Amino acid sequence: MYDVHVVGGGPVGCICARELARSGMKVLVSEEHSHIGIPVQCSGLISVDGLNSLGVDYSRAVMNRVSGARIYSPRMNEIVVGDGKTRACVVDRSMLDIILSDQAEAAGANIRLGDRVKRSTLNGRIVVGADGAASSVASWFGFPSISEFTICMQADYSEVRVSDCSNIELFLSNERFPGFFGWLIPTGEDSARVGLGAHAQFKGAVPPIKKLFEAFVSSKHIADALDGAREDVRIAGIIPMKMREKTVESNILLVGDAAGQAKATTGGGIVFGCAAARIAAKCIASGEISRYEESWRSELGEDLLLHYKLRSIFNSLTDNRIESLFGMAKMLGVESFLNRFGEMDKPTKMVEKLKEKSYAPIYAAYSMLME
Numbered sequence: 011m012y013d014v015h016v017v018g019g020g021p022v023g024c025i026c027a028r029e030l031a032r033s034g035m036k037v038l039v040s041e042e043h044s045h046i047g048i049p050v051q052c053s054g055l056i057s058v059d060g061l062n063s064l065g066v067d068y069s070r071a072v073m074n075r076v077s078g079a080r081i082y083s084p085r086m087n088e089i090v091v092g093d094g095k096t097r098a099c100v101v102d103r104s105m106l107d108i109i110l111s112d113q114a115e116a117a118g119a120n121i122r123l124g125d126r127v128k129r130s131t132l133n134g135r136i137v138v139g140a141d142g143a144a145s146s147v148a149s150w151f152g153f154p155s156i157s158e159f160t161i162c163m164q165a166d167y168s169e170v171r172v173s174d175c176s177n178i179e180l181f182l183s184n185e186r187f188p189g190f191f192g193w194l195i196p197t198g199e200d201s202a203r204v205g206l207g208a209h210a211q212f213k214g215a216v217p218p219i220k221k222l223f224e225a226f227v228s229s230k231h232i233a234d235a236l237d238g239a240r241e242d243v244r245i246a247g248i249i250p251m252k253m254r255e256k257t258v259e260s261n262i263l264l265v266g267d268a269a270g271q272a273k274a275t276t277g278g279g280i281v282f283g284c285a286a287a288r289i290a291a292k293c294i295a296s297g298e299i300s301r302y303e304e305s306w307r308s309e310l311g312e313d314l315l316l317h318y319k320l321r322s323i324f325n326s327l328t329d330n331r332i333e334s335l336f337g338m339a340k341m342l343g344v345e346s347f348l349n350r351f352g353e354m355d356k357p358t359k360m361v362e363k364l365k366e367k368s369y370a371p372i373y374a375a376y377s378m379l380m381e
Contacts, residue, residue, distance in 0.1 A: 011134060011135060012037060012120075012134040012135070013030070013035040013036045013037065013134060013136065014030050014035055014036075014037045014038070014135070014136045014138060014294060015037075015040065015132050015133050015134025015136070015137050015138070016030075016038065016040070016119075016138045016140055017040050017132075017137065017138065017141045018040075018041065018139070018140035018141035018142065018266075018268070019039050019040070019041025019043075019046055019107075019121055020041075020266070021106065021110050021283070021284055022265050022279075022283040022284055022286070022287045023138070023140030023141075023265075023266070023287070024039065024110040024111050024113070024121075025064065025110060025284045025287045025288060025291075026140060026265055026288070026290055026291050027039045027119040027121075028110070028114040029287070029288055029291030029292070029295075030119070030291045030294060030295060031114065031117035032117045032118075033291065034295075036118075037114075037118070038120050038122065038133055038134060039119055039120065040122050040125040040127045041123050041125060042124070042125065043124065044124040045123065046104075046123065047103060047104030047105065047106070047107030047108055047111075049245060050103045050104055050243075050245060051245055051246075052247075053100075053193065053205065054073070054101045054102065054106075054195070054197075054203070055076065055100055055195055056099060056280055057097065057098045057354040057355055058096055058097060058098060059281075059354075060278075060280065060281035061101070064280075066109055066113055068099075068101065068109060070105055070109065071101040071102045071103075071106040071109060072101055072102075073099075073100045073101060073198060074099065074100040074176075074198055075096045075098075076096065076098040076100060076176060076177070076178055076195075076196075077092045077094050077095055077176045077177070078090065078091055078092015078094075078097070078176060078177045079091050079177060079179070079180055080177055080179045080180070081179075081182065082180065082181045082231075083182055083183075083332060083333050083337075084182060084183040084185065084333050086231065087333070087336060087337070087340075089339065091345055091352060092176070092349065093349045097352070097354065098178075100195055100196070100197050127146070135261060136262075136263070136294055137261065137262050137263070138290060138294075139262065139264045139265070139268045139269075140264075140283075140287065141268055142268060143156065143159060143267040143268070144248065145268035147264065147268065148254070148264055148268055151259060151262045152259075153254060153256055153257070153259065154254060154256055155254075156252055158210070158211060158250070158252045159209075159210045159211075159248045159250055159251055160189065160209055160248065160251055160277055161207065161208055161210050161216065161246070161247075162190075162205060162206065162207040162208075162219070162246060162247055162249060162277065163205055163206065163219045163220065163223040163244065163245070163246045164203055164204065165205065165223075165241050165244040166197070166201070166203050166242045166243050166244075167201060167202055167203075167204060167239040167240060167242065168200065168239065168242055169200055169201075169238055169239045169240055170196075170201055170202045170236060170239045171234065171235050171238075171239075172196045172198075172235070173235075174196075175196040175199050176196075177196070178193065178195045178196065179193065179194040179195075180193055181193065181194075181206075181231075182332055182336070183329055184324075184325065184327060184328065184329055184332065185329050186206075186222070186225065186226065187206045187222065187226075188217060188325075189207070189208055189321075189325045190209060190277070191207065192205070192206040192226050193205055193206070194232065194235060202235070204226070204232060204236070205223070206222060206223060206226050207249070208222055209251070209325060249267070249279065250271075251272070251318065251321060252270055252274065252318060253270040253271065253314055253318070254269050257269040257302070257303055257306070258299060258300065258302045258303045261299065263290050263293075263294070263299065265286050266279060266284075266287065267279050269286060269306075271283045271306070271310065271314065272314075273317045274317045274318040274320070274321035274322075275317045275321050275324075276317075276354070278354070278355075281355050282310050282313075282314060282355070285309065285310055286306045289302065289309065290302050290306070293305060312358055313355070313357060313358050316357045316361070317357060319380065320357065323379055323380070335379075339372070342372045343371075343372065344372060347363070347364070347369055347372060350363075351363040361376070364376060
């Protein structure tokens, strides 16, 4: 029997396994798919700070470097941010997963591919569920359900008319993308990922994601960019929008999407999930598993909660209200503020900057929204 059985061989599971193996523990990682990193279910857009926190040379996985964004309102007005400095990278998620898997193996972890674990085949004194938003580990051991999700669909295109590969494009509309947003993310000079998400409740109606996607790629702005392009692959997946109420019980821990440790504003889960994986490994290695819940919530919970509050407020807005707030934000100088203090992962840092006297009007508008 292993000291720790990690279920799930994505970045979160592999980083947890790497840290545990480095501490001298005997670790098994079970990945249900036959290849690491396949299928890809991620936009691949990760902040530079977030990538640097992974503790690995990720350069082989970088497909594109991003320095700015064009954010479109429901009526296609735009806010443009970016100062020419690389803020994020678009990565080949398959390659990133392989790099992290190789690192975990090099540290001593045993990684089994095509290993569809059942509760009866778990093989560790301690079990870490890193098996995604629809976690089997969480279900087997009676953890409370995650109540809110986003259903996403995305396609990779080649021969795209990319106007500026250093800028991503985000589209806001609760009519076209109910409870989320749309995106066009350049992966190179003539290639891009186009996708969208829609909000869903646990055991609630599933949004018509394929219909929404087809309408999006047929809209003028996207259709113009994709004129003559080739769709190479299309994927769909789910992202947790809310933290799971409980993530540790006895010798069972949940990390990453399985724990709901994703940004509700954008759906990104790698940065927070991998940070939680390191916390979990530290608690396990020190024999203090029960401290995991308090530890990760203390370090990550405030930002994750603010992401969720911002998402909840946005989801309540009509498109007319979004348009009005969009215009107000532009008038108040939000572009200048975001160029100086924009933060993809930790919104609490931006809120602290908003409290400075020079940004009082923006902070006043923010405070009114949060009431």
